[in-house]
Amino acid sequence: xxxxxxxxxxxxxxxxxxxxxxxxxxxxxxxxxxxxxxxxxxxxxxxxxxxxxxxxxxxxxxxxxxxxxxxxxxxxxxxxxxxxxxxxxxxxxxxxxxxxxxxxxxxxxxxxxxxxxxxxxxxxxxxxxxxxxxxxxxxxxxxxxxxxxxxxxxxxxxxxxxxxxxxxxxxxxxxxxxxxxxxxxxxxxxxxxxxxxxxxxx
Numbered sequence: 354x355x356x357x358x359x360x361x362x363x364x365x366x367x368x369x370x371x372x373x374x375x376x377x378x379x380x381x382x383x384x385x386x387x388x389x390x391x392x393x394x395x396x397x398x399x400x401x402x403x404x405x406x407x408x409x410x411x412x413x414x415x416x417x418x419x420x421x422x423x424x425x426x427x428x429x430x431x432x433x434x435x436x437x438x439x440x441x442x443x444x445x446x447x448x449x450x451x452x453x454x455x456x457x458x459x460x461x462x463x464x465x466x467x468x469x470x471x472x473x474x475x476x477x478x479x480x481x482x483x484x485x486x487x488x489x490x491x492x493x494x495x496x497x498x499x500x501x502x503x504x505x506x507x508x509x510x511x512x513x514x515x516x517x518x519x520x521x522x523x524x525x526x527x528x529x530x531x532x533x534x535x536x537x538x539x540x541x542x543x544x545x546x547x548x549x550x551x552x553x554x555x
């Protein structure tokens with residue numbers, strides 16, 4: 354894959370999200386924040402700073418600071434362990450949620466990022482996912498980050514919109530990202546012993 358072309362693409366993705374009002378920083382190809390970038394402090398909506406980062410690090414991936422954006426992501430993994438996508442779909446079905454209404458991004462490894470707004474009341478939820486981690490679902494909230502939808506990896510794979518769901522970018526732009534349902538919020542903050550039989554693998 355052509356590196357300069359990749360860099361231009363990822364810069365444009367970063368600017369698209371910056372214009373939507375989300376705070377951006379840059380990660381390396383391994384999806385970890387670039388060394389020397391204190392991302393929690395330095396994530397920004399300043400397009401000039403974002404351009405400087407990409408000029409210095411052409412291989413960068415755009416990442417979103419979820420604390421500043423007010424979003425929380427359920428990450429259904431498919432890394433060879435439990436099928437987190439199937440578990441997330443079961444989670445939604447058990448709570449009578451319409452999965453087709455949740456902005457969803459297909460990750461390069463075939464997983465899914467399900468986008469929600471933080472609950473309106475109470476402290477923002479962080480990355481605590483003990484109650485569902487063994488099902489292959491991770492949580493990324495306040496104190497966490499996600500690679501921006503649309504970003505392209507060095508091998509050409511991208512974080513792509515699930516065509517059966519709303520665009521995450523358009524949902525952010527129009528203020529239509531759904532708030533995390535209270536039924537899922539309670540699951541995330543409940544002790545694992547109280548989770549019961551929910552999300553049992555089929």
